[in-house]
Amino acid sequence: xxxSAAGAVLVLAAALTFAGLRNSIVYFVAPSExxxxxxxxxxIRLGGLVLPGSLHRDANGVTSFAVTDGGAQVNVRYEGLLPxxxxxxxxxxxxxxxxxGQAFTxxxxxxxxxxxxxxxxxxxxxxxxxEWKGPQ
Amino acid sequence: xxxxxxxxALCLTFAMSLAQGALGFATSQHASRAAALTxxxxxxxxxxxxxxxxxxxAYVRSDFSVAVVANNSHTDKPLIYKIAxxxxxxxxxxxxxxxxxxxxxxxxxxxxxxxxxxxxxxxVGVQGLVTAGALAYTLFLSNPFxxxxxxxxxxxxxxxxxxxxALAAHPPMLYLGYVGxxxxxxxxxxALIEGRADQAxxxxxxxxxxxxxxxxxxxxxxxxxxxxxxxGWGGWWFWDPVENASxxxxxxxxxxxxxxxxxERRGSLAxxxxxxxxxxxxxxxxxxxxVRSGVLTSVHAFAVDPRRGIAVLILLGLALxxxxxxxxxxxxxxxxxxxxxxVSRESMLVxxxxxxxxxxxxxxIGTLYPLIVEAVGGGLISVGPPFFNMTVAPLLGLLFVLLxxxxxxxxxxxxxxxxxxxxxxxxxxxxGTLIATLALTHWRVAPAIGVAIGVWLIAGGFTYLWTRARRxxxxxxxxxxxxxxxxxxxxxxxxxxxxxxxxxxxxxAFRAERAVALAPGQGxxxxxxxxxxxxxxxxxxxxxxxxxxxxxxxxxxxxxQLNTERRFYSTSPMPTTxxxxxxxxxxxxxVALGEPIRNGGGAWGLRLYHNPMVQFIFGGALMMAIGxxxxxxxxxxxxxxxx
Numbered sequence: 001x002x003x004s005a006a007g008a009v010l011v012l013a014a015a016l017t018f019a020g021l022r023n024s025i026v027y028f029v030a031p032s033e034x035x036x037x038x039x040x041x042x043x044i045r046l047g048g049l050v051l052p053g054s055l056h057r058d059a060n061g062v063t064s065f066a067v068t069d070g071g072a073q074v075n076v077r078y079e080g081l082l083p084x085x086x087x088x089x090x091x092x093x094x095x096x097x098x099x100x101g102q103a104f105t106x107x108x109x110x111x112x113x114x115x116x117x118x119x120x121x122x123x124x125x126x127x128x129x130x131e132w133k134g135p136q
Numbered sequence: 137x138x139x140x141x142x143x144x145a146l147c148l149t150f151a152m153s154l155a156q157g158a159l160g161f162a163t164s165q166h167a168s169r170a171a172a173l174t175x176x177x178x179x180x181x182x183x184x185x186x187x188x189x190x191x192x193x194a195y196v197r198s199d200f201s202v203a204v205v206a207n208n209s210h211t212d213k214p215l216i217y218k219i220a221x222x223x224x225x226x227x228x229x230x231x232x233x234x235x236x237x238x239x240x241x242x243x244x245x246x247x248x249x250x251x252x253x254x255x256x257x258x259x260v261g262v263q264g265l266v267t268a269g270a271l272a273y274t275l276f277l278s279n280p281f282x283x284x285x286x287x288x289x290x291x292x293x294x295x296x297x298x299x300x301x302a303l304a305a306h307p308p309m310l311y312l313g314y315v316g317x318x319x320x321x322x323x324x325x326x327a328l329i330e331g332r333a334d335q336a337x338x339x340x341x342x343x344x345x346x347x348x349x350x351x352x353x354x355x356x357x358x359x360x361x362x363x364x365x366x367x368g369w370g371g372w373w374f375w376d377p378v379e380n381a382s383x384x385x386x387x388x389x390x391x392x393x394x395x396x397x398x399x400e401r402r403g404s405l406a407x408x409x410x411x412x413x414x415x416x417x418x419x420x421x422x423x424x425x426x427v428r429s430g431v432l433t434s435v436h437a438f439a440v441d442p443r444r445g446i447a448v449l450i451l452l453g454l455a456l457x458x459x460x461x462x463x464x465x466x467x468x469x470x471x472x473x474x475x476x477x478x479v480s481r482e483s484m485l486v487x488x489x490x491x492x493x494x495x496x497x498x499x500x501i502g503t504l505y506p507l508i509v510e511a512v513g514g515g516l517i518s519v520g521p522p523f524f525n526m527t528v529a530p531l532l533g534l535l536f537v538l539l540x541x542x543x544x545x546x547x548x549x550x551x552x553x554x555x556x557x558x559x560x561x562x563x564x565x566x567x568g569t570l571i572a573t574l575a576l577t578h579w580r581v582a583p584a585i586g587v588a589i590g591v592w593l594i595a596g597g598f599t600y601l602w603t604r605a606r607r608x609x610x611x612x613x614x615x616x617x618x619x620x621x622x623x624x625x626x627x628x629x630x631x632x633x634x635x636x637x638x639x640x641x642x643x644x645a646f647r648a649e650r651a652v653a654l655a656p657g658q659g660x661x662x663x664x665x666x667x668x669x670x671x672x673x674x675x676x677x678x679x680x681x682x683x684x685x686x687x688x689x690x691x692x693x694x695x696x697q698l699n700t701e702r703r704f705y706s707t708s709p710m711p712t713t714x715x716x717x718x719x720x721x722x723x724x725x726x727v728a729l730g731e732p733i734r735n736g737g738g739a740w741g742l743r744l745y746h747n748p749m750v751q752f753i754f755g756g757a758l759m760m761a762i763g764x765x766x767x768x769x770x771x772x773x774x775x776x777x778x779x
Contacts, residue, residue: 002478006490009534013494016527017501024523025505028516045518057653057733057741080651081368081713081730081743095520 026095032071040099046074046106047093055088064103067092075103082109139202142190143281146231149183149238150275153268156180156241160261170248173257177238177245180267184238188222188231191280195222201287204228204280209291212679212706213299220304226444227280229307233424234274236315237267240344244319249775250336258326259319266318269451277444296680296705296712302362309355310382314420316348317385320392321417324410325459328466333406338399341413343771345396348416349389350764356382357757368713368728370649370745372753373640375524380503381423384496388416391492394485402547404474404482407467408489414459419496421452426503477549484542484550491535498527525644529586536589536637539630540596544603562599566592577646586641593634597627621770629763632756639752642723648746651730655739659688663746665725666690670697672740680705682714685729685740689718700729700742723748 028045029037038044051073054066063078065088076094086092086109096106156176159169191204195218200206208225209218223232241263248256274280323341327333359382364372373379395409425448476482502519509517540562544555556563570588577584604623605615652660659668668688675682682701689696701714718725723746730741 002483002486009490009531010494013498013527013531016530017498020502020523020527021505021519024520024526025509025517026520028518057731081728081741083367083369 028093030069030071031067031074032069034072034074034098034104035100038098041097043095043097045093045095046076046098046104047091048074050086050088050090050092052088067094067104074098076106077103078106078109080109138190138193138197139199139281139283142187142194143279145183145186145190146234146271146275146279146281149180149187149234150268150271152176152180152183153238153241153264153271156264157261157268160257160259160264170253170257173260174245177260177264178242180264181235181238181242184235184267188235191228191231192219192222195219198291199287200289200291201283201285202280203282203284206284206288206291210679211290214678216301217299217304223307223311224304227274227278229311230270230274230278231280232308232311233315234267234270236311237263237270237318240315240319241267244322244344249340251340252330252332252336255323255326255330255332255337258329259322262322262325263319266322266455269454273444273447273451277447296703300362300366302358303366306355306358306362309351309358311355313348313350313352313355313382313389314385314423316344316351317389317413317417317420319344320348320413321455321459324413325462327406327410327470328462331466331469333399333410333470335400335403338396338406338409341409342393342396342400343768345389345392345413346764346768346771349386349393350761350768352382352386352389353757353761353764356386357754357761360757361754364750365715365717366712368715368743370647370726370728370743370747372643372750375502375521377503378427380499380524381426384499384503385416385419385423387492387496387499388412388419391489391496392416394488394492398482398485402474402476402482404476405486405489407470410467410470411463412489412493414456414463415493415496418452418456418459419500421448421455424448425452474548476547479545479552480550481542481545481547484538484545487538488535488542491531491538495528495531495535498531499524502527529582533586533589536593536633539593539633540599543600543626543630558603559596559599562592562595565595580645583641583645586645587638590634590636590638590641593637594631597631597634600630601627621766621773625763625766625770627763628766629760632759632761632763634756635752635759636756639749639754639756642749643747643753646748650744652742652744653733653739654742655737658739660744662744663725664691667727667744669740669742675701677703683729685727685742687716687727689725691720698725698727700727702729702731719751724750 026043026045027037028047031046031048034046046067048067048069051066051068054073054075055063056065057063063080063082064075065078066073066075068074076096078094078096093110094104094106095108095110096104098104156173159173159176162169191202194202194205195209196215198205198209198211198218200209204225204227208228209221213221222228241260244263245260251259320341323337323344324333327337356379359379360372363369363374392409392412395405395412398405399409425445502523505519506517509515540559541552541555544550544558545552566588569591570584573584573587574581601616601619601623602612604619605612608615648663650662652662654660654669656669656671659666661667666689668690670686670688673684673686675684680703682703684699684701687698687700689698696718698716698718700716702711703714704711713728713730715726715728717727726745726747728743728745730743733739733741
């Protein structure tokens with residue numbers, strides 16, 4: 001009896017895990033791959049460098065900035081407080097959705113605690129474009 | 137000079153800990169050899185203490201010829217944070233790891249208790265090898281005493297976000313917990329080598345497991361609390377890989393705390409307890425690997441060196457290889473103990489362990505899945521909080537539904553019907569909460585179930601106290617106070633779990649959040665409150681300059697003032713946010729100052745949060761930790777009474 005109950009719980013856990021992994025994985029996309037790789041409305045992580053001079057805030061608390069990987073640039077809209085370490089010219093990861101012809105709508109913006117740090121995905125994206133200047 | 141003493145002491149510690157390992161395995165039954173082993177383990181701890189004190193001294197004296205001091209300290213820093221900076225970075229934290237491990241080895245060697253000589257000496261030996269492994273890593277890949285030539289005039293400073301009392305205490309507590317899991321690991325390996333895991337062995341295991349679990353609880357809660365009030369994101373848990381890295385050993389330690397009780401009291405589950413002890417330490421090492429290697433993108437940032445990640449992975453492989461290898465070889469030889477019925481306290485504790493182990497496995501899968509996908513060429517992905525919320529929450533929910541039943545059942549064969557009758561009022565209270573929450577929240581089913589489970593846990597905890605007190609003669613209320621400490625400690629921890637569940641569910645499901653732009657004199661309505669920006673002020677702190685927003689909060693006829701700041705530290709190019717928190721009966725009002733709005737007529741960005749019941753989260757965690765400490769006191773008293 002106990003073994004069958006334990007089996008049922010395991011099956012439940014496996015089903016939840018499987019369904020969870022199908023529904024909540026978020027792909028990382030660089031700005032120049034956005035058009036080919038991202039489906040409209042799909043939740044993705046956009047990573048790159050914040051384009052210098054692109055940061056604007058309007059009176060409603062909406063922030064907009066552009067993310068670039070040296071190839072393409074994508075405009076991002078974000079309603080919220082940017083992390084303390086967000087800076088123009090530095091690495092950033094924005095999580096949200098995108099549709100062709102519109103700005104990327106971010107629900108979360110990640111910049112790191114440490115000013116010396118660069119998100120690994122951003123390094124990867126820049127390396128692919130040949131824009132990476134840091135250590136191998 | 138001091139750092140040369142430290143470096144020398146560190147080398148000496150390494151050599152002596154290797155000797156501790158060798159002597160632990162070689163010791164015969166001679167009393168003189170055992171005394172030598174104890175003395176050696178104590179010498180290892182003293183030598184490591186000298187190394188650790190040397191490093192702290194280098195920080196206190198701001199000796200910038202030492203590389204880690206130059207990189208992480210600054211003469212302007214308050215003394216307490218100069219000291220805390222000693223373990224606030226990679227090299228120093230590894231030295232702390234070694235120091236804690238050596239001290240635990242010495243305590244293990246000094247307090248033999250009722251263990252057999254062979255088992256005891258082998259446990260001390262394995263602990264010596266664990267210390268030696270950590271020391272090898274520290275000495276060869278992250279030497280904290282490396283010099284800089286020429287020495288800089290001023291240090292690079294510590295990240296100002298990290299200058300905080302909760303964060304000064306957070307790493308040492310976590311490390312006490314992580315390294316604390318190494319002692320059950322050593323005891324488990326010793327038991328496998330000796331081919332014996334009896335009740336005396338489990339008795340030796342329990343205090344270590346409890347202490348490690350308590351330290352992990354406090355460490356995780358402190359980190360969560362710090363993230364809540366310091367980062368300005370309004371959240372307390374993000375399912376970040378580094379958070380998961382501490383949550384997995386916590387789940388394993390929690391399971392081990394419970395299975396060790398069964399092994400000590402009834403002699404059963406010995407083999408599973410050993411396996412859990414091995415896995416718990418594996419999770420602790422995996423946590424160190426995930427944090428230190430930088431293989432996963434995390435909100436936590438640490439300097440990344442791939443060689444270090446590989447070295448930790450090798451140590452992890454050695455520990456788990458030795459552990460699982462010995463387990464596969466020797467565990468079948470362990471004697472089987474008395475069985476138990478499907479309805480008994482043992483069976484409920486098995487369910488507890490099953491649930492916690494499956495939850496740890498699910499967290500492990502979610503944390504490592506991005507690495508696996510990337511390794512097979514599936515691209516870069518991340519697994520977000522929804523995955524963990526939808527998998528871990530139902531599993532722990534099931535576990536919590538069973539929790540109040542467990543302590544009410546008797547050992548071996550329990551009577552489920554009478555237990556359910558006694559728990560009926562608690563269940564009714566839970567059901568009432570469910571209906572009330574459903575009605576109040578317009579049928580939000582999942583959070584309502586969560587809150588109801590929390591109430592069921594709390595009511596169940598009190599029911600247990602009540603039932604225990606009703607035994608025998610006399611007035612029940614008077615007897616509740618006089619109940620054994622072991623009963624109280626367990627009930628406090630379980631009630632704390634209920635409090636935490638209520639807080640976590642309420643905060644996650646019913647949080648309100650809004651970004652606004654306000655100029656001085658303007659106001660906004662938020663969460664039944666009127667929030668007005670009175671004025672902006674410039675403030676000078678000890679080593680920073682700040683812009684402060686002074687807000688007026690009007691709520692139910694009362695007026696309070698609340699401040700939030702943006703601080704610019706002279707040592708850091710990045711401003712930091714100092715949030716303002718107003719704790720009320722219905723939760724926290726939480727405000728974080730943003731940046732000035734360009735062309736906004738003097739308006740500033742502000743982020744407002746209302747976090748219902750968020751203090752229940754930290755209060756519940758505190759109750760669980762208090763339960764752990766009281767339980768340790770109860771174990772110590774019992775040991776004194778019957779050595």
